[in-house]
Amino acid sequence: MMSMSKDYINYIMPFYSPADFVVKKAKGSYVWDTNNKKYIDLTAGIAVTSLGHSNKELIKVAHSQSKDVWHLSNLYINEPTTRLAKKLCNKTFGDKVFFSNSGGEAIEAAIKTARKYSTQKFNTKKNEIISFSTSFHGRTLMGITLSHSKHLNDGFGPLPRGIKNHEFNNPNGLDKVFSEKTSAVILELVQWQSGITKADKNFIKQILKQAKKNDAL
Known part of the structure; x- marks a missing residue:
């Protein structure tokens, strides 16, 4: 274990x-x-192994698929991806x-899609994104800008522009944050970065009200 821990320190970037x-x-x-001590994984691999580690059904499916097609770019159509997309839409x-x-790539795509839609449907100035304090949206430059947290973005400036941040669960002042320039709102209904915190119903209602008023996604 000591040797492995030393190698980890020597060869892996210290992000965590x-x-x-x-x-x-x-x-x-x-x-x-490595000493066969047993632990409960309460994080589920940071929320990506909700079906459990070494799931027999997943292993079976992955093994079967690996015999046909392992990986393709978006330049090619394949059946499993298309079937899954159809099922999700239905x-x-x-x-x-x-x-x-x-998740970081998904956030980037969501922001790009929202801005593309708003600027084409309305005007090029409608590109602002509203996010909220104590949130987490990944560790890309856009993600840490949306989170608006000093410990996440310190030393990585200049950060992307066009992002407004408002206090989570505080409906007061939302009407001043929204404007005709607002393209979209990004909101976690349950935050976990600073503890498990649910968004209040009134807070959500006020966001929806302002989003509708200002033609924001």
Whole structure:
């Protein structure tokens, strides 16, 4: 373990402060370290393994698919991706699907899509995005700008422009943040960056009211 921890420090960029043990294996909601000590993974791999580690069904599907097509770019059509997109559209409000590699990429795509829509439908000045304090939208330059947190964006300026930030769960002053330049609002209904915090119903209603008034997404 000491050797592995030393190699981690020597060769991996220090973006995080990891736990003081090395994970050897994982199954379901549990992980084991190199000393076979068992832990409960309450983070679910930062919320991406909700079906559990080493899920038998997922392993089976991934193994089967790997025999046919492993990876293709967007320059080619493949059946599994198209079938999944159709199913998602049929089961949700969406008309189209954009598949991305991460949450950060999804956020970037959402902002670009909103601005493209607003500037083409209305005018080129309608490009402002409203975000809220104590939020988390990834670690890209746009993501940390939206989060408006000093510990996330310190040292990475200049940051993207056109972002307005308002206090989370505070409906007061929302009418002053919104304007005819507002393109879209990005909001977590449940925040986790500073503890599990739900958005109040009145706060959401006021956001919807202002968004509708100002033709914002």
